Amino acid sequence: MKKSVFLGAATVACLGAGAAAAQTLESVQENGVLNCGVSTGLTGFSSPNASGEWEGFDVGICRAVAAAVLGDPMAVNFVPTTGQTRFTALASGEIDLLARNTTWTFSRDVDLGFSFAGVNYYDGQGFMVPRALGVSSAQDLDGATVCIQTGTTTELNLADYFRVNNISYEPVPIETNAEAQQQYLAGACDVYTTDASGLAATRASFENPGDHVILPEIISKEPLGPLVRQGDDQWADIVRWTLNALIAAEEYGVTSTNVSELASGTDNPEINRLLGSEGELGAMFGLENDWAQQAIAAVGNYGELFEQNIGESTPIGLARGLNAQWTDGGLMYAPPFR
């Protein structure tokens, strides 16, 4: 009898735990803080600055979501994750959102049980070598020692690429970007391979960036994007449309400086719906109607976010390339706000 009571209680507890997992928005609003998983430090994407504050392109996504959900871009608890720990952290509920230059792949989306909220950076895997080696193509890398971050898609792409091209290599598995940088600079590996954006960011932090070349070959498609746990569609929608709002804002010319002015109403109904002066879009997923306005005011539109953190005016110096708006020949394309 007592046993059955206990078991009943246990079952209820289990069900309760299951139900809680589907209510990320409520738990974030209740805690008043967004737990956001980022990298352990990749200049331009997510790294702490001199005063210990996290900043970067991926960090911007976290702040935009926090602004949309909580109205406060600073209400984010950043959780540094490595390539190996990120998925466990997300699946276990330690973080609500993972914005850590993570590649969107079929098995991660389907088998690992995550939902990708879109793509914030279209990337591809590249190689960096010291200029002194005189290597001009990845095809010349036969017998080279290659540093890779273990637990990433780059590890698998590398194996495939070298297999297809019948080139031998020696992999050196490394846990974090900082370690990889140290090993590469010490010459313990000839080549460092990761996403081309990561290579540019890493090279920018070197003492003599000019001594290193990024080889022309891009050996994979790496669409990087924020992701959430599968099964909470409301939360996935919030993250997806926050990202879309930033992209759409750039398309319609909404910036962090003019957003408050435009929010009072414009002639363009699309902008009005986006910024909440018309329609009830925010209420549809349980937020205030000015959610997108908050997000844009906090971090700027997609273009501003890009230029501030990784664009051509920064030491990292990445061109927009594939990440330009679709109107400029890129792939950034937000569905309509309607």
Added chain:
Amino acid sequence: MATTTDPHRAGFRLSQLVYDTRYRSMTIQIVALVALIVAGWWLVANVVQNLSALGKDFDFGFLSSRAGYDINQTLIAYDNSMSHGRASLVGILNTLLVAFMGCVTATVLGVIAGVLRLSRNWIVAKLMAVYVEGFRNVPLLLWIVLIFAVMTESTPQPRDFRVLDDGTSAASMLLGDTIAITNRGVFIPAPVWGSGALVLGLVFLASLVAIWAYRRWAFARQERTGQIAPVFRVSLVLFLVPTILVFLFMAFLSDRQTLVAYGGADGQDLAGFAQALGPDGRVTACVVPGTTQALLVRRALRNSDANFSLVEVADGEAAIAAAEAGECNLISQPPGVDPATIPAGGFALSDGIRSGNPVEFDVPVLGGFNFEGGLQVRNSLIALWLALSLYTGAFIAEIVRGGILAISRGQSEAAFALGLRPNRTMNLVILPQALRVIIPPLISQYLNLTKNSSLAIAVGYMDVRATLGGITINQTGRELEGMLLLGGFYLGLSLLISGVLNVYNNRVKLKER
């Protein structure tokens, strides 16, 4: 009126389960057991429910799917098209390798340091105290990372070995250009077994048996007559001399192999053949990988300054077939081949190559990016091995010291009174008795070392934690299954080690008759 003196035979009452001391302990145990089972069941049910809520099943099928990643140190054949199970096995062998090497070195270090810490020489004793306290009191992970960092930062890169135009190089190889210490690891000559290797191995085994028999005889004679035979010197001679003699004999007998070139002309030698191919031509040699013949062909090609590449084939017949199909233009034929039977289209070159000793050494040579050939002992293995040995060695030193101190002084005084010198006293009187005290805690040190080897991740050593517990879990998302397998492996290995050592402990422990 009838009075009864029989004991009261009332039936069993439920309250007895609590108030009767005969039943109470049993009741408590049963309640505890039920509580334990319920708690376990609750945990399992919780996991199952949460997994199904996440849409995940419990399945070990991932072990047979394609791994897709490469591993740098493989003791068995592995490439990225093999399964996750195979990758796990590679990791397991790497774990076993570093655990075994670590246990051996830690024991040697520990015994030496433990004995020396009791030395009457003040400096030696204090040095050992510094070693023990230094390693025992600093976390192992720090030592691993420190040793790795020192090896990476303070040793030259492979390209520093390149000889520049002015004839100098920033770094050079050791021991007659056979060993290279680089920041990617130490490259040492690797043995390649030739045709006579089996005979050589048997001779070596026979000499081991002879050493064992001789020691038995020497011991029995000492027991009987008190005469001491020179065990160490004779053992050393038995260990080395027969094997070396047989090796030299076989090397003396070895014949020359014929190199057969396709598209060459009679009477050419290898260098002439290479030159005749022109500046853009390339000698492609079909060789069977892992044989002395392949090694010698490569060495000959290197010495002839030819522009060459090697094509790997399965065996000698495949080499002929490949050459006739035009896939390569050089093969080597076994010694004593009749020139008339040389395959169609081929010409025997005038300079053959040696057919090879039973054992040839594949010496590392600087190639494009790295040293090629030889055996690469990676820095990650060295760092992990050294750190594990030094760290566990410090604990073993204390165990050994404790074991020695546990033997009463009277034992050594009695030995001295009998005229035994100090090192014989230690080897014959003190250590055998101390072993009884040393072995049980030693077992747990071995277990510690084995489990600590999972810190390999810090230096990128590909042990089972890094393959199965790292990349495989990350690529397949099977955390629970992977961690269960990993836990099961370490549990099984630990039980095996302690089982084996317990058998040994039962042999050396004090037997009471």
